[in-house]
Amino acid sequence: MGRVYNFSAGPAVLPEEVLKEAAAEMLDYKGTGMSVMEMSHRSPEFQQIIDEAEQDLRDLMKIPDNYKVLFLQGGASQQFAMIPMNLMKNRVADYIVTGQWAKKAYQEAQKYGKVNKIASSEDKTFSYIPDCSDLPVSPDADYVYICENNTIYGTKFKQLPNTKGKTLVADVSSCFLSEPVDVSKYGIIYGGVQKNIGPAGMVIVIIREDLITEDVLPGTPTMLTYKTHADAGSLYNTPNSYCIYICGKVFKWLKAMGGLEEMKRRNEEKAKILYDFLDQSSLFKGTVEPASRSLMNVPFVTGDKDLDAKFVKEAKAAGLVNLKGHRTVGGMRASIYNAMPKEGVEALVAFMKKFEEENA
Protein backbone atom coordinates (compact mmCIF):
# COMPACT_ATOMS: atom_id res chain seq x y z
CA MET A 1 0.00 0.00 0.00
CA GLY A 2 1.25 3.49 -0.80
CA ARG A 3 0.89 6.63 1.26
CA VAL A 4 -2.60 7.44 2.53
CA TYR A 5 -4.14 10.77 3.42
CA ASN A 6 -3.79 10.66 7.20
CA PHE A 7 -6.24 12.90 9.07
CA SER A 8 -5.05 11.80 12.53
CA ALA A 9 -5.12 14.41 15.31
CA GLY A 10 -1.72 13.23 16.53
CA PRO A 11 0.75 11.71 16.05
CA ALA A 12 -0.05 13.07 12.64
CA VAL A 13 1.00 13.48 9.04
CA LEU A 14 4.56 14.69 8.37
CA PRO A 15 5.84 16.28 5.16
CA GLU A 16 6.83 13.55 2.73
CA GLU A 17 9.96 15.49 1.74
CA VAL A 18 11.12 15.42 5.37
CA LEU A 19 10.53 11.68 5.70
CA LYS A 20 12.45 11.02 2.49
CA GLU A 21 15.38 13.16 3.62
CA ALA A 22 15.49 11.40 6.97
CA ALA A 23 15.36 8.04 5.21
CA ALA A 24 18.27 9.02 2.96
CA GLU A 25 20.32 10.05 6.00
CA MET A 26 19.31 7.08 8.14
CA LEU A 27 22.44 4.95 7.86
CA ASP A 28 25.01 7.70 7.42
CA TYR A 29 24.24 11.21 8.60
CA LYS A 30 26.48 13.57 6.63
CA GLY A 31 29.52 11.31 6.55
CA THR A 32 29.47 10.42 10.26
CA GLY A 33 28.85 6.77 9.42
CA MET A 34 25.92 6.64 11.82
CA SER A 35 22.32 7.71 12.14
CA VAL A 36 21.32 10.69 14.29
CA MET A 37 19.71 8.18 16.68
CA GLU A 38 23.13 6.67 17.41
CA MET A 39 24.95 9.94 17.87
CA SER A 40 26.12 11.47 21.16
CA HIS A 41 24.01 14.43 22.16
CA ARG A 42 27.31 16.06 23.18
CA SER A 43 28.84 15.69 19.71
CA PRO A 44 29.51 18.73 17.51
CA GLU A 45 27.24 17.23 14.84
CA PHE A 46 24.31 17.09 17.22
CA GLN A 47 25.07 20.52 18.66
CA GLN A 48 24.74 21.87 15.14
CA ILE A 49 21.40 20.08 14.67
CA ILE A 50 19.90 21.55 17.85
CA ASP A 51 21.36 25.03 17.26
CA GLU A 52 19.98 25.18 13.72
CA ALA A 53 16.61 23.87 14.87
CA GLU A 54 16.37 26.61 17.48
CA GLN A 55 17.51 29.32 15.07
CA ASP A 56 15.09 28.23 12.35
CA LEU A 57 12.22 28.20 14.86
CA ARG A 58 13.24 31.67 16.05
CA ASP A 59 13.27 32.90 12.44
CA LEU A 60 9.88 31.35 11.65
CA MET A 61 8.12 32.73 14.74
CA LYS A 62 10.21 35.92 15.01
CA ILE A 63 10.88 35.00 18.65
CA PRO A 64 12.25 38.01 20.55
CA ASP A 65 15.70 37.72 22.17
CA ASN A 66 14.28 37.81 25.69
CA TYR A 67 12.59 34.44 25.17
CA LYS A 68 14.21 31.03 25.58
CA VAL A 69 13.33 28.03 23.44
CA LEU A 70 13.34 24.72 25.32
CA PHE A 71 13.10 21.23 23.83
CA LEU A 72 11.69 19.08 26.63
CA GLN A 73 10.24 15.64 27.18
CA GLY A 74 7.10 14.55 28.99
CA GLY A 75 4.76 15.82 26.31
CA ALA A 76 2.33 18.70 26.60
CA SER A 77 0.74 16.97 29.60
CA GLN A 78 3.85 17.39 31.73
CA GLN A 79 3.54 21.14 31.28
CA PHE A 80 0.18 21.00 33.05
CA ALA A 81 2.22 20.57 36.27
CA MET A 82 5.47 22.27 35.27
CA ILE A 83 3.73 25.59 34.59
CA PRO A 84 2.18 26.00 38.07
CA MET A 85 5.30 24.62 39.79
CA ASN A 86 7.41 27.32 38.15
CA LEU A 87 5.01 30.24 37.83
CA MET A 88 2.77 30.12 40.91
CA LYS A 89 4.57 32.59 43.14
CA ASN A 90 1.25 33.71 44.72
CA ARG A 91 -0.26 30.26 44.32
CA VAL A 92 -3.13 31.70 42.28
CA ALA A 93 -3.92 31.17 38.61
CA ASP A 94 -6.85 31.79 36.28
CA TYR A 95 -7.88 29.22 33.67
CA ILE A 96 -10.14 29.52 30.65
CA VAL A 97 -11.61 26.09 30.07
CA THR A 98 -12.49 25.50 26.41
CA GLY A 99 -12.01 21.74 26.11
CA GLN A 100 -10.58 18.55 27.54
CA TRP A 101 -6.95 19.67 27.39
CA ALA A 102 -7.64 22.97 29.12
CA LYS A 103 -9.69 21.10 31.69
CA LYS A 104 -6.87 18.66 32.37
CA ALA A 105 -4.44 21.55 32.82
CA TYR A 106 -6.94 23.28 35.12
CA GLN A 107 -7.36 20.15 37.24
CA GLU A 108 -3.63 19.50 37.49
CA ALA A 109 -2.92 23.08 38.57
CA GLN A 110 -5.30 22.63 41.51
CA LYS A 111 -2.64 20.47 43.14
CA TYR A 112 -0.47 23.54 43.54
CA GLY A 113 -2.68 26.47 44.45
CA LYS A 114 -5.96 28.30 44.14
CA VAL A 115 -7.13 27.92 40.59
CA ASN A 116 -10.04 29.92 39.20
CA LYS A 117 -12.07 28.94 36.17
CA ILE A 118 -12.74 32.45 34.85
CA ALA A 119 -14.51 31.32 31.66
CA SER A 120 -15.74 28.08 30.14
CA SER A 121 -17.62 26.80 27.11
CA GLU A 122 -18.57 23.48 28.68
CA ASP A 123 -22.28 24.51 28.69
CA LYS A 124 -22.41 23.86 24.92
CA THR A 125 -20.00 20.90 24.73
CA PHE A 126 -17.05 23.23 24.09
CA SER A 127 -18.42 24.15 20.65
CA TYR A 128 -17.37 27.80 20.90
CA ILE A 129 -14.78 30.17 22.39
CA PRO A 130 -16.29 32.41 25.07
CA ASP A 131 -16.00 36.20 24.98
CA CYS A 132 -12.76 36.87 26.84
CA SER A 133 -12.63 40.64 26.48
CA ASP A 134 -13.58 41.46 30.07
CA LEU A 135 -13.13 38.48 32.38
CA PRO A 136 -12.89 38.57 36.18
CA VAL A 137 -9.10 38.16 36.18
CA SER A 138 -7.87 37.69 39.76
CA PRO A 139 -5.80 40.64 41.02
CA ASP A 140 -3.17 38.25 42.41
CA ALA A 141 -3.19 35.71 39.57
CA ASP A 142 0.28 34.54 38.61
CA TYR A 143 -0.92 33.87 35.07
CA VAL A 144 -3.95 33.35 32.83
CA TYR A 145 -4.03 30.03 30.99
CA ILE A 146 -5.60 29.08 27.66
CA CYS A 147 -5.56 26.20 25.23
CA GLU A 148 -5.43 28.22 22.04
CA ASN A 149 -6.62 25.54 19.61
CA ASN A 150 -8.88 22.84 20.98
CA THR A 151 -7.83 19.70 19.17
CA ILE A 152 -10.81 17.59 20.19
CA TYR A 153 -13.62 20.13 19.70
CA GLY A 154 -12.14 22.03 16.75
CA THR A 155 -12.28 25.55 18.16
CA LYS A 156 -9.61 28.25 18.11
CA PHE A 157 -9.17 31.59 19.88
CA LYS A 158 -9.36 34.20 17.10
CA GLN A 159 -8.44 36.88 19.61
CA LEU A 160 -6.32 36.40 22.67
CA PRO A 161 -8.05 37.01 26.00
CA ASN A 162 -7.69 40.33 27.74
CA THR A 163 -5.55 39.20 30.69
CA LYS A 164 -5.59 42.67 32.24
CA GLY A 165 -1.83 42.75 32.43
CA LYS A 166 -1.34 39.20 33.73
CA THR A 167 1.07 36.79 32.05
CA LEU A 168 -0.60 34.73 29.32
CA VAL A 169 0.28 31.03 29.11
CA ALA A 170 -0.93 29.14 26.03
CA ASP A 171 -1.00 25.52 24.97
CA VAL A 172 -0.65 25.69 21.18
CA SER A 173 -0.04 21.97 20.58
CA SER A 174 -2.46 21.69 17.67
CA CYS A 175 -1.91 25.10 16.04
CA PHE A 176 1.87 25.42 16.48
CA LEU A 177 3.37 27.08 13.36
CA SER A 178 0.02 27.09 11.55
CA GLU A 179 0.05 30.90 11.25
CA PRO A 180 2.13 33.86 12.45
CA VAL A 181 1.90 34.77 16.15
CA ASP A 182 3.07 37.73 18.19
CA VAL A 183 5.24 35.92 20.73
CA SER A 184 5.60 39.07 22.84
CA LYS A 185 1.95 38.77 23.89
CA TYR A 186 2.69 35.56 25.80
CA GLY A 187 4.70 34.60 28.87
CA ILE A 188 4.81 30.97 27.74
CA ILE A 189 3.81 29.36 24.46
CA TYR A 190 4.18 25.62 24.47
CA GLY A 191 3.05 22.58 22.58
CA GLY A 192 3.59 18.91 22.03
CA VAL A 193 5.21 18.59 18.60
CA GLN A 194 3.36 15.45 17.50
CA LYS A 195 0.36 17.42 16.24
CA ASN A 196 1.62 19.97 13.76
CA ILE A 197 5.42 19.67 13.77
CA GLY A 198 7.19 16.37 14.27
CA PRO A 199 7.22 12.92 15.86
CA ALA A 200 5.78 12.22 19.32
CA GLY A 201 7.84 12.57 22.47
CA MET A 202 8.72 16.20 22.79
CA VAL A 203 7.29 19.53 23.82
CA ILE A 204 8.66 22.91 22.79
CA VAL A 205 8.41 25.65 25.42
CA ILE A 206 8.96 29.26 24.42
CA ILE A 207 9.29 31.18 27.66
CA ARG A 208 10.01 34.81 28.55
CA GLU A 209 13.27 35.02 30.47
CA ASP A 210 11.89 36.77 33.56
CA LEU A 211 9.67 33.72 34.17
CA ILE A 212 12.72 31.46 34.44
CA THR A 213 13.78 31.61 38.10
CA GLU A 214 15.03 29.48 40.97
CA ASP A 215 12.00 30.63 42.94
CA VAL A 216 9.82 27.59 42.19
CA LEU A 217 7.40 25.74 44.46
CA PRO A 218 9.12 23.72 47.20
CA GLY A 219 9.72 20.14 46.10
CA THR A 220 9.81 20.94 42.37
CA PRO A 221 12.09 18.33 40.80
CA THR A 222 15.26 19.53 39.05
CA MET A 223 13.95 18.11 35.79
CA LEU A 224 10.71 20.09 36.11
CA THR A 225 12.43 23.43 36.70
CA TYR A 226 12.63 25.59 33.57
CA LYS A 227 15.91 27.08 34.75
CA THR A 228 17.61 23.67 34.63
CA HIS A 229 16.89 23.32 30.93
CA ALA A 230 17.33 26.98 30.03
CA ASP A 231 20.81 27.05 31.62
CA ALA A 232 21.82 23.88 29.79
CA GLY A 233 20.46 24.76 26.34
CA SER A 234 18.00 21.84 26.56
CA LEU A 235 20.96 19.48 27.09
CA TYR A 236 20.84 19.04 30.87
CA ASN A 237 20.19 15.38 30.23
CA THR A 238 19.82 13.38 27.04
CA PRO A 239 17.12 15.07 24.98
CA ASN A 240 14.86 13.44 22.42
CA SER A 241 17.61 13.88 19.88
CA TYR A 242 15.94 12.22 16.90
CA CYS A 243 12.78 14.25 17.44
CA ILE A 244 14.80 17.47 17.53
CA TYR A 245 16.44 16.42 14.26
CA ILE A 246 13.11 15.77 12.52
CA CYS A 247 11.55 18.97 13.90
CA GLY A 248 14.57 20.85 12.59
CA LYS A 249 13.90 19.43 9.13
CA VAL A 250 10.26 20.49 9.37
CA PHE A 251 11.34 24.03 10.29
CA LYS A 252 13.51 24.13 7.18
CA TRP A 253 10.61 22.76 5.13
CA LEU A 254 8.35 25.52 6.48
CA LYS A 255 10.94 28.18 5.69
CA ALA A 256 11.32 26.85 2.15
CA MET A 257 7.52 26.96 1.73
CA GLY A 258 7.51 30.65 2.57
CA GLY A 259 7.18 30.68 6.36
CA LEU A 260 4.14 31.15 8.54
CA GLU A 261 2.36 33.79 6.41
CA GLU A 262 2.30 31.30 3.59
CA MET A 263 1.25 28.46 5.91
CA LYS A 264 -1.65 30.59 7.11
CA ARG A 265 -2.71 31.24 3.51
CA ARG A 266 -2.54 27.54 2.69
CA ASN A 267 -4.30 26.50 5.88
CA GLU A 268 -7.13 28.98 5.31
CA GLU A 269 -7.50 27.75 1.76
CA LYS A 270 -7.62 24.09 2.85
CA ALA A 271 -10.03 24.68 5.72
CA LYS A 272 -12.35 26.72 3.49
CA ILE A 273 -12.71 23.81 1.08
CA LEU A 274 -13.97 21.60 3.89
CA TYR A 275 -16.07 24.18 5.76
CA ASP A 276 -17.74 25.40 2.55
CA PHE A 277 -18.74 21.85 1.76
CA LEU A 278 -20.05 21.26 5.30
CA ASP A 279 -22.09 24.48 5.18
CA GLN A 280 -24.09 23.38 2.15
CA SER A 281 -24.18 19.62 2.77
CA SER A 282 -27.53 17.92 3.29
CA LEU A 283 -25.91 15.05 5.19
CA PHE A 284 -22.84 16.32 7.07
CA LYS A 285 -22.66 19.19 9.45
CA GLY A 286 -19.89 20.90 11.39
CA THR A 287 -20.22 20.90 15.16
CA VAL A 288 -18.54 24.24 15.90
CA GLU A 289 -19.89 27.80 15.90
CA PRO A 290 -18.53 29.35 12.67
CA ALA A 291 -16.79 32.24 14.47
CA SER A 292 -14.71 29.80 16.56
CA ARG A 293 -13.72 27.34 13.85
CA SER A 294 -10.20 25.90 13.92
CA LEU A 295 -8.12 25.79 10.76
CA MET A 296 -6.51 22.59 12.00
CA ASN A 297 -9.14 20.26 13.44
CA VAL A 298 -12.55 19.99 11.79
CA PRO A 299 -15.16 17.87 13.59
CA PHE A 300 -18.37 16.96 11.77
CA VAL A 301 -21.29 14.54 12.10
CA THR A 302 -24.13 13.04 10.09
CA GLY A 303 -26.38 12.89 13.14
CA ASP A 304 -26.60 9.11 12.82
CA LYS A 305 -24.01 7.01 14.68
CA ASP A 306 -24.28 4.03 12.34
CA LEU A 307 -23.86 6.23 9.30
CA ASP A 308 -20.83 7.92 10.93
CA ALA A 309 -19.25 4.49 11.47
CA LYS A 310 -20.01 3.49 7.88
CA PHE A 311 -18.41 6.70 6.63
CA VAL A 312 -15.22 6.17 8.64
CA LYS A 313 -14.95 2.59 7.40
CA GLU A 314 -15.54 3.38 3.73
CA ALA A 315 -13.26 6.42 3.85
CA LYS A 316 -10.48 4.22 5.20
CA ALA A 317 -10.94 1.78 2.35
CA ALA A 318 -10.57 4.77 -0.01
CA GLY A 319 -7.21 5.76 1.55
CA LEU A 320 -8.61 8.55 3.81
CA VAL A 321 -7.64 7.36 7.27
CA ASN A 322 -8.05 8.30 10.94
CA LEU A 323 -11.28 10.25 10.47
CA LYS A 324 -13.04 8.89 13.56
CA GLY A 325 -13.91 11.64 16.02
CA HIS A 326 -12.52 11.72 19.55
CA ARG A 327 -14.19 9.17 21.81
CA THR A 328 -15.75 11.95 23.90
CA VAL A 329 -17.41 13.66 20.90
CA GLY A 330 -18.18 10.89 18.42
CA GLY A 331 -18.75 11.54 14.73
CA MET A 332 -15.78 12.45 12.59
CA ARG A 333 -12.81 14.76 12.81
CA ALA A 334 -10.44 15.71 10.03
CA SER A 335 -7.15 17.12 11.25
CA ILE A 336 -5.68 19.10 8.38
CA TYR A 337 -2.31 20.19 9.73
CA ASN A 338 0.46 21.98 7.81
CA ALA A 339 1.70 18.75 6.24
CA MET A 340 -1.73 17.77 4.85
CA PRO A 341 -1.67 18.76 1.19
CA LYS A 342 -4.63 20.56 -0.37
CA GLU A 343 -5.14 17.47 -2.55
CA GLY A 344 -5.88 15.49 0.62
CA VAL A 345 -8.68 17.85 1.61
CA GLU A 346 -10.04 17.85 -1.94
CA ALA A 347 -10.01 14.05 -1.94
CA LEU A 348 -11.88 14.04 1.38
CA VAL A 349 -14.56 16.43 0.12
CA ALA A 350 -14.98 14.46 -3.11
CA PHE A 351 -15.44 11.31 -1.05
CA MET A 352 -17.96 13.06 1.24
CA LYS A 353 -19.98 14.20 -1.80
CA LYS A 354 -20.09 10.69 -3.15
CA PHE A 355 -21.06 9.28 0.25
CA GLU A 356 -23.81 11.87 0.56
CA GLU A 357 -25.29 10.90 -2.81
CA GLU A 358 -25.12 7.19 -2.02
CA ASN A 359 -26.73 7.62 1.38
CA ALA A 360 -29.34 10.28 0.63
Ligand SMILES: *Cc1c(COP(=O)(O)O)cnc(C)c1O
Ligand atom coordinates in the same frame (compact mmCIF):
# COMPACT_ATOMS: atom_id res chain seq x y z
C1 LIG B 1 -2.50 16.30 22.29
C2 LIG B 1 -2.63 17.49 23.16
C3 LIG B 1 -2.11 17.52 24.47
C4 LIG B 1 -1.43 16.32 25.10
O1 LIG B 1 -0.22 16.09 24.51
P1 LIG B 1 0.78 14.97 25.08
O2 LIG B 1 2.03 15.29 24.37
O3 LIG B 1 0.19 13.65 24.71
O4 LIG B 1 0.88 15.14 26.54
C5 LIG B 1 -2.24 18.68 25.18
N1 LIG B 1 -2.84 19.77 24.67
C6 LIG B 1 -3.35 19.77 23.42
C7 LIG B 1 -4.02 21.00 22.90
C8 LIG B 1 -3.27 18.64 22.63
O5 LIG B 1 -3.79 18.64 21.40
